[in-house]
Amino acid sequence: MADAKGNSWEEKDRANVLHGFTDFPSLKENGPVILTHGEGIYVFDVHGKRYLDANSGLWNNVAGFNHKGIIEALTAQAERFPGYHSFFGRIADVTVALSERLIGLSPFDSGKVYYTNSGSEANDTMVKMLWMINRRKGQPERRKIITRINAYHGVTIATSSMTAKPYNSEFGLPLPGFLHADCPHYWRFALEGETEEAFTERMARNLKDLIEREGPETIAGMFAEPVQGAGGVIPPSKGYFAAIRPVLREYDIPLVADEVICGFGRLGEMWGSDYYDIEPDAIIASKCITAGYYPMGAVILGEELTAALETACEAAEEFPHGFTAAGSPLGSAVALKALDVIENDGLIDNVRALTPYFLERLYRFGEHPHAGEVRGVGFMGAIEIVADKKRKTSFDGKLRISERIANKALEKGLICRPLGASVVLAPPFIITREELDTMFDLLEETFAAVFAEIG
Incomplete structure (x- = not known):
């Protein structure tokens, strides 16, 4: 589709848009996909082509x-009271x-x-909360933050x-004081002959060693995803959170x-914390909180951190932090x-009901000679692609294998996500069994x- 000057949407994109987290060789070769609207689990481009979005947008359009x-x-709230802030003790009723x-x-x-406007802002806010709490408690040296290799927090x-993730070296990051524990x-990452139980014990032991090496009195908190999402859908090893929780306590x-x-x-539960019995002190939320229809993030503090932060804020007379649009009435x-839709209109029930079939179809890929690990x-x-299944070796990076799979899937009308050497699926919660079959059939064809092609 082109305008009167002959400029297509793709040409306008190339001239005016900088895409984040986008494979530039693929973008140069294939061009962007410019979308106009969506219906159910499908989105449509400017040429009328339909795509089954197997990643719920970016995990969120559930x-x-x-x-x-x-x-x-959204429309009703816009007509009633479309926008306000949450500063100075003022806030919308909704x-x-x-x-x-x-x-x-x-x-x-x-x-x-x-409230924040994104998960990145929510995690960033939580770090500042921990730093403020510790300074007001007379422990200003408690500033170090522990996360894990392959984690994604914003x-x-x-x-x-x-x-x-290695790409942050492009910015000269991480900053000092941000520590990365083992990826579970x-x-x-298991040693040869190591059982999963022994691996989990080693993860907990290594975390304890890290804390003691750095000094427990310098650690402000640990952040962990129940399942590492942008790391490539990595569930924790068996018993992982039960093993590390006593160390942190x-x-x-x-x-x-x-x-x-x-x-x-x-995961079929309201929280990943429920699924893995994590017992967190705080929760960072975003994405599905609005089903992808509005930017929103939230820090949800438990009882102890709420009390500690309020004490710190009373001493400082305020919490000197905030975002203009956070807590928007529209959002x-x-x-x-x-x-309400997720909890009461059958969406979470559909996830629970169809998870066994989703995993059944997913795990069939384990029979493929280049599927090193299938996990879900x-x-x-996620399907981790390998050149040699026994040795777990990757394809030559020049092949950009997961990117090739994602691009071929696009040709066939399927949106899936390449993450490192893995291909990731995270379908909308409304998907049907028949649509799951369509999704997996298209991926098998891909x-x-x-x-x-590569032989």
């Missing part, structure tokens, strides 16, 4: 792309209602919610430092569950409706075509 009830909630709802859904008996300066990926180190991806039903109304939990799945 109610599909045209949910009437959520759109009506945002207070959402806060009450979130505490009720959380694992905490009581607590408080602080793109601000602090959260990029928490995100233990048994298939990739021994040294009075809060555990913050980054539920940006897992929260609100992705709050959308979130209330989205949470709830509506999250694999056959790609591996026929």
Whole structure:
């Protein structure tokens, strides 16, 4: 489609848009995909081509792309009271209602919610909360933050430092004081002959050693995703959280569950913390909180951290932090409706009901000679591509194998995500069994075509 000057949407994109987290060789070769609208689990480009979005947008469009009830909630709030801030003790009524709802859904008996516009901002805010608490407690040296290799916690300066991915070296990160513990990926990092139980024990022992080496009195907190999402859908090894929780408690180190991806039903439970019995001190939420219909993030503090932060704020006379649009009435109304849809309109029930079939179809890829590991939990799945299955060796990087698979899938009308050497699936919660079959059939066709090309 082109305008009167002959400029196509793709040409306009090339001239004016800088894409983040995009493979530039693929973009140069194939061009962008410019979308116009969505229906159910499908999105449509400017040429009318339909794509089954097997990644729920970016993990978040779990109610599909045209949910009437959520759109009506957004419209009604826009007509009533479209925008306000949450500074100076003023806030919209609908945002207070959402806060009450979130505490009720959380694992905490009581607590408080602080709003941001994204998961990155929420994690960044939590770091500042921990630093403020410790300074006001007379422990200003407690500043170090522990995350894990292959973790993803955001793109601000602090959260990029928490995100233990190699690409952050492009920015000269991480900053000092951000520590990266082991990734609990048994298939990739187990020693030869090591059982999964022994691997988990080693993860906990290594965490304890890290804390003692750095000095427990210098550690402000540990952040962990229940399942490492952007690391390539990496579930923790068996018993992992049960093993590390006592270590953190021994040294009075809060555990913050980054539920940006897992929260609100992705694993078939309201929280990944429920699924893995994590017992966090705080939760970071975003993405599914509005089903992808509005930017929103939230820090949900449990009882102890709420009390500690309020004490610090009273001493300082304020919490000197905030975002203009955080706690927006529009976002709050959308979130209330989205949470109602997820919890009460059958979405989380559908995840629970179809997870066995999703995993059954996913694990069939384990028979493929180049599927090194197939892993999944709830509506999250990944296929790790290898050149040699026995040795777990990767293809030559020049082949850009996962990117080739994602590009071939696009040709066939399927959106899946390449993450490192893995291909990731995270379908919308509304998907049907028949649509799951379509999704997996298209991916099987894609694999056959790609591996026929490379031989």
